[in-house]
Amino acid sequence: MARESNIVKIVGKENFQRLRSLKCLIVGAGGIGSELLKDCILMGFGEIHIVDLDTIDLSNLNRQFLFRHRDIKQPKSTTAVKAVQHFNNSKLVPYQGNIMDTVQFPLSWFDQFDIIFNGLDNLAARRYVNKIAQFISKPLLESGTSGFDGYIQPIIPGETECFDCTKKETPKTFPVCTIRSTPSQPVHCIVWAKNFLFNQLFNEETSSADETSTDWGTENKEEIDRIRQETNELHELRQIILSKGEERIKDILTKLFVKDIEKLLRIDNLWKTRTKPTLLDQSLIDDASQAVTNETQSLSSMWDIKEQIIQFFAITKKLMQRVHNGETNIEFDKDDEDTLLFVATAANIRSHIFNIPMKTVFDIKQIAGNIIPAIATTNAIIAGLSTLTALRVLNLLPYEPTKRSTDLNMAFTAKASNLSKDRYITNPRLAPPNPSCPVGGKVCRGVIKITQKGLNEIRLSKLVKLIRQKYQYPEEISVIDASNQRLLADFDFDDLIERSLSQVNLHDGSVILFSDEEGTAEAIYRKSLELYIEVIDGSLKDEIQLPDVEVPTVAVPVQNTAHTDHVEEKQGKSVNNENVIELDFDEKSETGAVKRPAPEEAPENALKRARKDKEYVDGLIELD
Known part of the structure; x- marks a missing residue:
């Protein structure tokens, strides 16, 4: 086919064959998602899965060109797939469902894909897919539009900023x-x-x-x-x-x-x-x-x-x-x-x-109707940028090899970025993860593989012991079911410690957060660890397998110490540990002492206050 020969000219024969073997996931079949579907087919992805919860509304028809008036009230995903069959040369698999449904879309389902494209229109689902990408370490192409504005952001877990590394505008509410x-x-x-x-x-x-x-x-x-x-x-x-x-x-x-x-x-x-x-x-x-x-x-x-x-x-x-x-x-x-x-x-x-x-x-x-102004051409431009950037993310361009993830570019329209009035698109390079990010910075992540027998028989106390041994946690750690912000165990709460994991309502799709509450005399703490429970068929040694995740220590500065002491500590003079991650300082008090922001509070104090205030955010305890 002529279009295939054009792609071969760009990526080469070998990389084109690799492209034909890749699976991609498109989340959302609306304005951006329908454009992504078309572009991924024309690009030559071998298998394309597309998920959307919604059905087609009349108001969609002015910009979502895969749909017609006769399609109103029909599922977006299946209708979009039917509309592109006449020029399709890929395997297409549609789903109607909520991407956050762990029963319909378990972690193992996400893990089959080589790359994920987000074409979503709500913050909660974007954050969820972002976190899933961090768990499975798969690249994510995030995108969005509003009127003439738009952006794309490649996210390489553990290597670049994730979706939550920068603050997002929250929906306006009124008293x-x-x-x-x-x-x-x-x-x-x-x-x-x-x-x-x-x-x-x-x-x-x-x-x-x-x-x-x-x-x-x-x-x-x-x-x-x-x-x-x-x-x-x-x-x-x-x-x-x-x-x-x-x-x-x-x-x-x-x-x-x-x-x-x-x-x-x-x-x-x-x-x-x-x-x-x-x-x-x-x-x-x-x-x-x-x-x-x-x-x-x-x-x-x-x-x-x-x-x-x-x-x-x-x-x-x-x-x-x-x-x-x-x-x-x-x-x-x-x-x-x-x-x-x-x-x-x-x-x-x-x-x-x-x-x-x-x-x-x-x-x-x-x-x-909470209608965000949408323009079809903006959706097309952003979707096109997203699929083209995927070639660099997957390292399919022989003339432009990707040596480091931070060499990749994000892209903003000129109005959205406020960086230039002379060109429509600005494309700064990606930044490394924000150490203060509750998803990509503050927490290490991995997946616990466990059999159903292990879930029913392994006690919470045994799991805690395994976590301590493998990741070098101290005696005093807290365990929180991050799926619903429920405290399972800590230094002064052990009511559930001898119950099995299933008895404390942990199951496939649960997320557990382990945090160091003890630390050392030098205020060094083991970084928090968030683990996704994946129940598998088959057998495992000891019925459970913990991920090979490196969990470094974090130096947490003590409040109200002299400014010179902080400078020395920041330069590494007061902490002698190769695995220590130094945290940034920002706010200076009137007395000259450097004050640490509330989110960087020592974990043992944060947990005590969190239990009192009942405030948990994104699986991490955050303080107001």
Whole structure:
């Protein structure tokens, strides 16, 4: 084939044959994933597996070109594979499932692949795949886009920065009091209409979830009491919905935008520094209840407040009819026009009375549906960069051999990187792992292979003894089930120590964290070790096999010592140990002493505080 001859010209005959024998995994079959699938086929990978949990939505069709209107509600992965069969020369294997499902996708399943491509759209799954790659030491090509922005990052476990080596922006959340009492932005009103009002009225399963909330975002007892009362009163409004009392929609509007606002205005403390809301004019409600509308206005145009109220009446009637027809649990869906219009009109009416600019339905769809602006060409560019970079990661370019992993390049669009205005792509070299990273820096990783018999018979005490012997841990170590942050054993907790591993609920896919709580007089500690349990068929010597992982020691500086002492220690004058990893210092106190950041706290103190505070992050104990 012509395309194969072109690849042969680039990588050579021998490397092309190797490429044809490789297996790759693509996680995600959306905007980036569908482009990755096409590119990996054209590149010539011998076997391509693709995983996606989702089904196809109408909103996908503008940028995910493997899908058509007839494919809506079909699984993305299997539909994508069917769409590329006419030009495919690889073995394709689709899966519909959650990549974090350890039953469907155990560690041994991941281990079959030579390289992994991430085309995901959520932080939790990205972090999970990143951690799996660290366990199995397989290269990972991470990528993402947002509008015109995009990036790719090759991750070579143990040799380069991993996904968690740099801080990631977390999803924005809002205090209950802001959403329920003092909105100041359109998004506050949209969240109120979508997550609170809509669910209270139309979703029986979530209508009472708000009652148990304790994170109000305020200590104002009067305001908290009002929020609770408002929730209880909305249960009465749900009865209006269930009774199909269309003539009482006016009562819903009056309750939400007149009576509730009157109660808010009585809490004087809320309005000392804020603009007071204005009650919705009752005459607008009365007039809208008599209006007749047969068609919806353009969703991209801005409606005035009168039209918003008229549309609220019309769409609430439609939703009432759906409840009457048996849909007792209607969920918000950005592509369900009825639910979208209800949220949009309710949010805009609330915005109007709080003196916040209203939004078009089209704009609200993007915000309420958590739609990240996506551009098809950006997805194609990033996917192309990812597959081309894979050739260097796999060392398939004879004219550009990869001698060190840090010689590889990541790539950012110019806007995303802020490094250059004169070119579209910037491509800095990869950095080594961040020693402060909870995934790639602070912890050593490996896989425990164990038989089912071993899982049932080996006691936790024996496992701890084996860990001490093989990795030279001291007597005092802690053992945590990192899958659910459960303490199994430490120096003052041994209730479970004589139970078998299965009796302490360890199983295939469990992750155990071992940490040194003792250290030496010189504050040197054995690095923490995180081990993934893989239950295998067959036999093993002693029914268990520990990984050959080097677990170095870490010098943890003591707080409030003289600055000169720290400098000497950092230069190696006070620590004489070849295997010691020196930790960086950063913050200087007013007295000149160097203070160590909280995450670098001595492990024995960290564990004691963690048990008290119950705060565990990413399998490591982190302190707030």
